[in-house]
Amino acid sequence: MTVFSHTCTRWTLLGALALSIAACSSAPDKPKPAALPSVSGQLAVQKAWSNTVGPVTTPLFASVHGDQVAVASTQGQVALIDAASGKDVWRLQLDSPIQAGVSGDGQRFAVITRNNEVVAMEAGKVVWRYRLPALSYTAPVVAGARVFVLTADRAVTALDGASGQKLWSQQRTGDPLVLQQAGLLMPLGDTLLAGWGGRLAALNPNTGGVLWETLVGSSRGTNEVERLVDLVAGASRQGQTVCVRAFQSSVACVDGSRGATLWTRPAQGHEGLDGDDKLVFGVESDSKVLAWQRQGGQPAWTQDALRFRGLSAPLVLGRSVVMGDDNGLVHFLSRQDGQALQRLSTDGSAITGKPVAAGQTLVVVTRAGGVFGFRPE
Template sequence: MITLWQSRTARSTSSSRNRALTAGLGLAALMLLAGCASKGESAYTPKELTSFNETSTLESEWRQSVGDGLGRARYPIAPAREGNTVFAADADGIVMAMNADTGERSWRIDLETPISSALTAIAGDVYLGTRNGEIIALSQRDGSVRWRSRVSSEVLAAPQANQQLLLVQSVDGQIIALDRQSGEERWAYTSSQPALTLRGTGTPMVIDPVTFAGLANGRLVTLDNRSGQPLWEMQVATPRGTSEVERLVDLAGQPTLSPDGRLFVTSYNGRLVAVEATRGGLLWESNLSSRSTPVLIGNTLFVTTDESVVVALDASSGQELWRNSDLEDRWLTSPAFVDGRLVFGDFEGYVHLLDATSGEIVGRTRVHRSGISVPPVTDGNTIHVLANNGRLETLEVRP
């Protein structure tokens, strides 16, 4: 299996969806893949920022330096917050806990192993995955290691927890359930992997009885958390085209579950679908390609497409409510929601605020020119943003 990393400096094919691909294979391999995917090439050209009517400001409250950042490979090590503590890490193994109001550091540890996944903070613990296929549980109180557990391969997706289990999706297509208290493996589910995949995996959506997981082969599977057996599966995206690049259909985001049992799933080179969570019945579909996790606020679903176009849809019908193309090709992060607004980071290190009702840009600031590639973490009107160089900045939205 060959995987492709994302890059903001790579040349693209004439299909804008293929702009998301990079070379973890070297320049010659990338040129070969691009040639297979398209008859011609066009330069990667993100939109320039333009003036807008600023009705919201982003005021810096504090900043901290978290190790050396996300590394040259831009590992997706998004921070996490629980209560009044923010947890963040770098690619070399540094993990830190900070007071969310002041930025004062509570503790800092060096795991001496390369971290590769986003962090998950829940019920007094912090969970993370490593490049060598290890899952580590830390105490939120002092950063001490509670347990370590080995899985089948590198972990890029944040581990996801219910009351008893920690669910891990590794890059080789396995989904592993670990006991949250001990790290002992309870079961594992293995999926078939295509010859070529995006560099990354979907993140499972976990509730007490079941786990919803998107796979690199374009399928969505629902697993019984008691045994790991599949309850139902559906093909969200179907491979098309003649080359392996054109046939990429990864479900690289996390499924979003509504309180009334609707599941919203994005796919690369495929579609956005809404399905019944209990049986997998299709409710509606939209022809949007996305590697990002959608955000559901009330009955509105917000999606960042692979071209960094922001789209709002009616969650009941899939009808498009608005779209904003002002930030096209700026490699936006997945959206987060803050006090009536959507917030994104981009490849030049800007943080953008969009009004959730109209889709208009209402605020902007720059955190660091190294860029932002992991989603912001929000709480009330507070935003925590981790730049690629390790700068963690906390912003307050005003008014």
């Protein structure tokens, strides 16, 4: 199994023997971003607070639990923050760097370390560890008194939430390459959805049995890199409809109750989606922002004024679609037509993961480790 990073040409062979080829230095210069568009000023947003967690260089996401948000740094710091005040509820320094996370159910939280360990925490203390047989780049799912993990060998494993005991594992073979970024793993009612290559699968969380599978993205191209297809973290759910992205291939909406594909559209992006009951929003790899009709998938609008700014996955917040960029800016676009409403700055380093909303507060995390809370008025 080989791991591919879309940020540069780098392959890593999993196992005892590792081979790394770095070609970032010879990559063409990144296109120059266009001038920032003027904002309408129709949306007032105030900075509420700031905190720090430490540099983030691995696939880490903020996790929302009511009015609290859990964040983590690559060097092993995990914090649960009150989103109203920005103050720590608790903070813990692990003894190993963190590869994927953080997630939780409000009481129990979990991350995956670079030592291939799932680490479960409660009230700021480690309660158990479980050694995985393979790397993982995907935040665990903590739900139903269990912890579910998707590893890079395309295996889904269920662990008992209280003890960490392995309950079951289900695996699918696939292409020799997998993305070195977070894959798709999420609950949907009483099922667990997982991305296996270009397929979306629904699993029974009690047994690991496969309830259905459906093809979302197909392999294409003339070599392994061009044929790489994986579902990425970040899906837009409305009721039983789930809209997902296949890496650099397509966006699709699926009926989660029976696995039927409702529509598919070509899309060249690598970040997840968000949406509301009418539209689905996504960012292409050149930072063009697209909106599709949730019913039928017809294009609704396109905004290309932020191209080449390295936009994050979007967040639907009020009447806005919110994204961060590589320069630490937070952009608010109109859900209705994509026009720029507001723009805010953080610490100048890239926004990581995606913005999240906890209570009345918008929270973003930067690569330098800044955690910022904003409140739309």
